[in-house]
Amino acid sequence: MKHFTKSKKQLFEEFETVSTGLTDEEVEKRRKKYGENKFIEKEKDGLIKIFFYQFKDSLVIILLVAAIISFFSGNEESSFVIVLVLILNSILGAYQTIKAQKSLDSLKKMSSPKCKVIREHEQLEVDSSELVPGDIVIIEAGDIVPADGRIIENFSLLVNENSLTGESNSIEKTDEILQYEDLALGDQVNMVFSGSLVNYGRAKILITETGMSTELGKIATLLDQTEENVTPLQKSLDIFGKRLTLAIVILCIFIFGIYVYHGNTVLDSLLLAVALAVAAIPESLNPIITIVLSLETEKLAKENAIVKELKSIEALGSISVICSDKTGTLTQNKMTVKKIFINGKLDDEYSLNINKKIDKLLLDSFILCTDATDTIGDPTETALIHLTQKYDMSFRDERKDSKRISEIPFDSVRKLMTVLYEDKKGKYIIFTKGAFDSLITKFKYFIDENGDIQNINEEFIKKIEKVNNDLAEEGLRVLTFAYKYMDEPKDLTTQDEDSYIFHALVGMIDPPREESKVAVQECIRGGIKPVMITGDHKITARTIAKNIGIFKDGDMAIEGVELEKMSDEELENSVEKISVYARVSPEHKIRIVNAWQKLGKICAMTGDGVNDAPALKKANIGIAMGITGTEVSKNAASMILADDNFSTIVKAIITGRNVYRNIKNAIGFLLSGNTAAILAVLYSSLANLPVIFSPVQLLFINLLTDSLPSIAVGVEPKNEDILDEKPRDPNEAILTKRFSSKLLIEGVLIAIFIIIAFYIGLKDSALKGSTMAFATLCLARLFHGIDYRGQRNIFAIGFFKNKFSLIAFGVGFALLNLVLLIPSLYKIFGITRIEAVNFLQIYILSLIPTILIQIYKAIKYR
Numbered sequence: 001m002k003h004f005t006k007s008k009k010q011l012f013e014e015f016e017t018v019s020t021g022l023t024d025e026e027v028e029k030r031r032k033k034y035g036e037n038k039f040i041e042k043e044k045d046g047l048i049k050i051f052f053y054q055f056k057d058s059l060v061i062i063l064l065v066a067a068i069i070s071f072f073s074g075n076e077e078s079s080f081v082i083v084l085v086l087i088l089n090s091i092l093g094a095y096q097t098i099k100a101q102k103s104l105d106s107l108k109k110m111s112s113p114k115c116k117v118i119r120e121h122e123q124l125e126v127d128s129s130e131l132v133p134g135d136i137v138i139i140e141a142g143d144i145v146p147a148d149g150r151i152i153e154n155f156s157l158l159v160n161e162n163s164l165t166g167e168s169n170s171i172e173k174t175d176e177i178l179q180y181e182d183l184a185l186g187d188q189v190n191m192v193f194s195g196s197l198v199n200y201g202r203a204k205i206l207i208t209e210t211g212m213s214t215e216l217g218k219i220a221t222l223l224d225q226t227e228e229n230v231t232p233l234q235k236s237l238d239i240f241g242k243r244l245t246l247a248i249v250i251l252c253i254f255i256f257g258i259y260v261y262h263g264n265t266v267l268d269s270l271l272l273a274v275a276l277a278v279a280a281i282p283e284s285l286n287p288i289i290t291i292v293l294s295l296e297t298e299k300l301a302k303e304n305a306i307v308k309e310l311k312s313i314e315a316l317g318s319i320s321v322i323c324s325d326k327t328g329t330l331t332q333n334k335m336t337v338k339k340i341f342i343n344g345k346l347d348d349e350y351s352l353n354i355n356k357k358i359d360k361l362l363l364d365s366f367i368l369c370t371d372a373t374d375t376i377g378d379p380t381e382t383a384l385i386h387l388t389q390k391y392d393m394s395f396r397d398e399r400k401d402s403k404r405i406s407e408i409p410f411d412s413v414r415k416l417m418t419v420l421y422e423d424k425k426g427k428y429i430i431f432t433k434g435a436f437d438s439l440i441t442k443f444k445y446f447i448d449e450n451g452d453i454q455n456i457n458e459e460f461i462k463k464i465e466k467v468n469n470d471l472a473e474e475g476l477r478v479l480t481f482a483y484k485y486m487d488e489p490k491d492l493t494t495q496d497e498d499s500y501i502f503h504a505l506v507g508m509i510d511p512p513r514e515e516s517k518v519a520v521q522e523c524i525r526g527g528i529k530p531v532m533i534t535g536d537h538k539i540t541a542r543t544i545a546k547n548i549g550i551f552k553d554g555d556m557a558i559e560g561v562e563l564e565k566m567s568d569e570e571l572e573n574s575v576e577k578i579s580v581y582a583r584v585s586p587e588h589k590i591r592i593v594n595a596w597q598k599l600g601k602i603c604a605m606t607g608d609g610v611n612d613a614p615a616l617k618k619a620n621i622g623i624a625m626g627i628t629g630t631e632v633s634k635n636a637a638s639m640i641l642a643d644d645n646f647s648t649i650v651k652a653i654i655t656g657r658n659v660y661r662n663i664k665n666a667i668g669f670l671l672s673g674n675t676a677a678i679l680a681v682l683y684s685s686l687a688n689l690p691v692i693f694s695p696v697q698l699l700f701i702n703l704l705t706d707s708l709p710s711i712a713v714g715v716e717p718k719n720e721d722i723l724d725e726k727p728r729d730p731n732e733a734i735l736t737k738r739f740s741s742k743l744l745i746e747g748v749l750i751a752i753f754i755i756i757a758f759y760i761g762l763k764d765s766a767l768k769g770s771t772m773a774f775a776t777l778c779l780a781r782l783f784h785g786i787d788y789r790g791q792r793n794i795f796a797i798g799f800f801k802n803k804f805s806l807i808a809f810g811v812g813f814a815l816l817n818l819v820l821l822i823p824s825l826y827k828i829f830g831i832t833r834i835e836a837v838n839f840l841q842i843y844i845l846s847l848i849p850t851i852l853i854q855i856y857k858a859i860k861y862r
C-alpha cells in the first residue's frame, strides 16, 4: 500500500507518531536508524592522497629523480636535503589544501537549509538534515520541501515540482486520500517531495522518507563535495601560469646548457637547472588564492555576510550597483503606528475611542485581519497588534471569540489581505487591509464625520488621496482599511474584494537603520550606486531614500506601473538616474538588473520572497536575507546577510575589493622575487662566474620566502582607502603592462644587489660568494614582502597592522641566520662561514631595494 492511499490514522500508526510531534528521545533513536536527512556525498580524499597529490608536478618528479641519482653518485647530504625539502613543501601544500577544504565545509554548514518542525508540542526551527521519518513539519510559501512527506493538513498549498517531474506549473495539493495505487509522482497530490518549492499556502506534513530514500535522493547521483570551486581569477591565472612555466622551463634548459658548456657535470647542472625552475615557478599561487579567499570568507561570515562560493568574493569587489530592498534592509523593520485617519479626521494613534462602534471595529480588524502576534510575524501587523494592546485589548481573546471562515493571504503583487469572519452575533464581515492604490477603486461607501455611511464621492476620494500623500511625505508607511458585511459565508475570491466601506488610513513609521546613512555614503565614495527597491508607496520610499542619502536632487523615483510602460531601451537610458523604484513586484527586479548589466555594470540585488529567486539568480551577486528571507531566496542567492543589514553588503564589498588587491599584491611579490633569482642566475652563468646558488639554497628560498610572506601579503587587513578607488572592471587582466613592468623593475633592482653581494664574497672564495648572494636574495625577498603590503608606504599603512607579516618576516629572518651560523649545515647548503662585517653587508644590501621602493611610494602618494 502506498502512502498516498492511506488514511491519516493509518499513517500516524505506521510511523508511530502524533500530530504534536515526536519526542527528542525518539528522534535520536530514529536518526541512528535512518541516518541524517542528506544525500550521501562522494568520499573526500584522505590525507595521504592529498599529500602525494602535491608531487603531481612533473618538475618536482624530475627533481626527485635527479636527487636520487645524485644520492647514489656520492652527493648524499644535499640530495637528502632536497628530498626533505620537497617533502616539507608537500606537507605545507597538503596543509593548505585541507585548511581551505575545512573552511569551505564550515561555510556550507552556515548556509544549510532550515525547516519548521513540531516536536513535543512545540514548533522549532532545525537544520533540514536533522529530520527523521515520522517528524511533523510545517511548510509554507517560500520554503523548500525538506524531505518526502504526506500532507495531513492543507491550506491552499501550491508546490512547484519542476526539479523532480519537469512540470513547470505549480501543483495544487490536498490532504485527502487518493484512491488509485498506480499514480505517477506528479499525480500524488497529497504528497510533497524533497527539493520542491512551495509557491503558495501552508501545510502540515508527516515525513515519510528522508535522505537517499526520498524520490530526489533516488535519482541524485552522488554529489561531489569537492565540486570545482575555481574562481575566474584562478582560471585566468592558470592560463598565465602555464605560459610562465613554459617560459621558465625554456630559460632553465638554456641555463643548463651554459652550465654544461662551462664544464659542470650533467647531473649537477640538471639538479641546478631543475631546482631553479622549481623555485621560479610560482606553484603556490593557486593555493594561496584559495587560502586567502577562504580566510576572508570566514572573517566575513563573522561579520554576518555568508558567502556561499569563493568566487563571489571576487565578484563582490567589482560591484558598481547595489539594488536593495527598503524594509528591514535599509530600515529597521520595527514599525510603529503614528497616525490614523478615521471618521473624516486625521489624528495621532491614541485618538481612537473604543466606545465608538467604528473605532472599535477598526481595532477589531487590526486583530482579525492579521496573522502576527505581538512578538512573532510581519512587523507591519505586529505594529497593529501593539496598538490594540495600548487600548487594553487581548488579541488572543478576540481571535478566540470570532471564527475566520475564509481568507486571501497578503502577497506582494496584490498588496492586499482579506479575511471573512463570523462574529459573536453570527454576522459575516469581510475586513481588508493593504496598499492605498490597490484599494482606491474598490470603495462604494465612506463614513462621514457624524459616523453616517455615505456613497463614495469625488470630493472624499480627493481628501483621502491628499491624506495618503501627506503621510507618505513624512516617510510613513500607509495601510488602508476597508470592510463590508456579507449575508452568508463563502470561499473568498479576489472578486469579493470590492464594494467596500472605506474605514481608515493608518500611518506607521519604520525608522532607517542607523548604519544605513554611513553605508550609503561609503557606497557613493567608492563609486557604487545605491538603489532602493520597495513594495511601498513612492512618496514614502522617496522620503526615506532622501533621508538616507540614496535619493539626490535630480534623481528619479518611479513606480512599477511606470516601469511597465517603459521599453527596455527607455529603461536603459534612464536607469542611471533612477534611485528609487516603488510599488514594484519581483518581476520588475529582473528588468532592473538587466538594464544595469546591459550598461556593463556589475549588479548586486537583494531579495527575500519566494518570487525574488529569478532576480537573485540574474544579478551578479544575489543577496538573500538571513532572518526574514525564504529558503527559496537563500537557495538562489550567492550571499546571505545574517543580519538583513544593508551596511553588511558594503562591508562585504570592501572585503571583496581588499581581497583582490591583496591577491594581486601576493602575485606581485612572488613574481618579482622569482624574477630577481632568475636574473641573478642568468647573469652569473652568462658572465662565466662560479655557480651562484646551490639547488638546496634555491629550494630553501622557495620554501621560506614564497609561502609565508605571500600569505602574509594576502591577508593584509582591510584599508578604508580602498573606497577611494572606482569599482574594478571584472574583465581587466591582472597582469597589466604597468603591473608587469613594475615587477620587472623590482626584480632587476633586487638582482643588482644580489650580484654586488656575490662579487664581495667572490673576492674571498666561490663558496663565500654563493653564501653572500644566497643570504642577500633570501633577506631581500623577506624585506620585499613589506613593499607589497599596500599602495602607500609602510608607515602610512601601519607597520604593525599585519601581525602575520611580522611573524613571516621574523621566522624567515631567524631561520636564515641559523643556517648561516650553524656550521654543520654549511655542507648541505653549500655555504661557508662569514664574518660579522659580511652579515652587516648582507643586511644593508638586501634592505636597499626596499628603502628605494618605499621612498618612491612616499613621493608618489604624498
Ligand code: ATP
Binding pocket: 325, 326, 327, 328, 378, 380, 381, 410, 411, 412, 415, 416, 417, 433, 434, 435, 436, 477, 478, 479, 480, 533, 534, 535, 536, 537
Ligand atoms: P521591500 O521589503 O521590498 O522594501 P516592502 O516590505 O516595503 O518591500 P511589501 O511588503 O511588498 O513591501 O508591501 C507593499 C505594500 O503592501 C505596503 O506598502 C503596504 O501598503 C502593503 N502591505 C504590507 N504588508 C501588508 C500586510 N501584512 N497586509 C496588507 N498589506 C500589507
